[in-house]
Amino acid sequence: MRLTLLGSTGSIGTQTLDVARERGYTVAALAAGRNLDLLDAQVREFRPEVVSVAPEVLADARARLSGVRVVSDTSEIAVLPADVTVNAMSGLIGLEPTRAALQAGRSVALATKEAMVTAGLLIWEAAQVGGGRVVPVDSEHTGIYQCLVGERVEDVAELILTASGGPFRDGPADLGGVTPAQALKHPNWDMGRKISIDSATLLNKGLEVLECASLYGVPLSRVRVTVHPQSIVHALIRFRDGSLKANLGPTDMRLAIAYALDAAPTGMQAPGQPGTVRRGPEVAGHLGWPLLGTLEFREPDLQRFPALAQAYRAGELGGVAPTALNAADEVAVDAFLAGRLDFPGIARVIEGVLDEVPQQALGWDAIRDADAWARARTHELIAAGVRA
């Protein structure tokens, strides 16, 4: 298998290369942002033909990286011929290359949840126009996918995503004084900074609810969240006959990534239609019965973690509201990490932005406009010291 990888220097990116190394897959192209030390090591090991870097480090990258063409265009990388394009970029910046890859008929293993959150229907249109396929990488969504293979999405009564509850699941009651270092300490997963803070606010689960509805074409009212501190059950489907199917596995994203690569040739061309998958060998161990231990499930606490409810609100508003939610969160998380906003302030500014979001139908230009508007408005709210 030959793959192209966007976001190669991040948490999912490096684990994708772990899987490639383990299985002997080759790499056609890589895209990274600014981490040239790591990209250099990846180029030496995997010998891609071309790499993309962020514009501000392009000159430096051209001087440092040898034996490879260096550009600054993730969409150019995304469309290159490969068996699968893995998108592991963090943020809305990953949307455009997702569209480009699908329009070029690529199979996309999609970690970048922001693409389906903001542009679900448009992403599916791009896949249909170009013949591309989509397979999710996110652990809950691969869980749903694996439970859905061989089933009809019409028979789904409810999709249930598990949430760890994040580092503040059991306290403190008042989240006003928590620090970025505390919020970055996820109890079960080692992930990038943005998604780690989202897990702490539970907006990660909110984004995943929206991602899930778009991926599988199921209304939001049928997507539920349960807090499961162990993160061993990733997702469940309840079918119309009352049966439950669950996906369980170790808390190791290499398993989800390897499955997405296995599933890429028969991935979805329309919501909720996965093909049969031929699984490859183990890459991340497996759960033995003695390791399974106790599995707990509880209701999410929406008083302490209002961001989860805000994601449902954005999804119900529809149009560009999920784009505004995502943009407000990207700006607010940066501000929290930089010490310019307290932790509850993340949800407060999201609420403020959703209160004002323009009603606009979904479209590529509308997404760009709503993203720009929401970022600017969030900066204003933070500067004004927004209060509940």
Ligand SMILES: NC(=O)C1=CN([C@@H]2O[C@H](COP(=O)(O)OP(=O)(O)OC[C@H]3O[C@@H](n4cnc5c(N)ncnc54)[C@H](OP(=O)(O)O)[C@@H]3O)[C@@H](O)[C@H]2O)C=CC1
């Ligand atoms: N980490 C995880 O376990 C999971 C992540 N996801 C999702 O996967 C996505 C990636 O998450 P994660 O790996 O944690 O994020 P990271 O922050 O660890 O990695 C982000 C990657 O994007 C790259 N990047 C940033 N700017 C650019 C740019 N201009 N051009 C190209 N690449 C760029 C970064 O490059 P650089 O570092 O070189 O600047 C880095 O390689 C997110 O959408 C997240 O929600 C979903 C489920 C689990």
Ligand SMILES: CC(=O)[C@@H](O)[C@H](O)COP(=O)(O)O
């Ligand atoms: C590994 C993965 O898929 C993450 O999105 C994970 O779900 C984050 O943990 P939370 O359940 O705390 O959001």
Ligand SMILES: [Mn+2]
């Ligand atoms: Mn997830």
